[in-house]
Amino acid sequence: MYGLFWELSQQRRIWEAExxxxxxxxxxxYANSRAIELERAVETLVMINMAMAKLLHERGVFSEQELETKVREIDLSDGKLDGKVRLDPKPCPQCKRIVAARRARCLYCGASMYDARP
Ligand SMILES: [Zn+2]
Known part of the structure; x- marks a missing residue:
């Protein structure tokens, strides 16, 4: 009897492990397919950024040096020159609630997160 009980409990453990x-x-x-999707999205964004930078450079809007200086300035805006920008959550200009910096619109009231004032 004890042997049967033990056997059943082992079978259940095996089934749970499987x-x-x-x-x-x-x-x-799923994680792998998401990583591949994100990699493609990043490649597309890099390509679009390169095209925009090239167009703006060709039209004399700015030089490559000015672009590099601006990238460095933005990189340093969080206090570290590490090729990353840490965006801290910020208050909504309208309702003042704290919203993730990556959002274009306030999660609560829908206002634009970009303050229209100069
Ligand atoms: Zn708001």
């Missing part, structure tokens, strides 16, 4: 392994495999596949 389910968990299946879930982990599905999660890994």
């Amino acid at each position: 389910m968990a392994a299946g879930d982990a495999k599905a999660d890994a596949r």
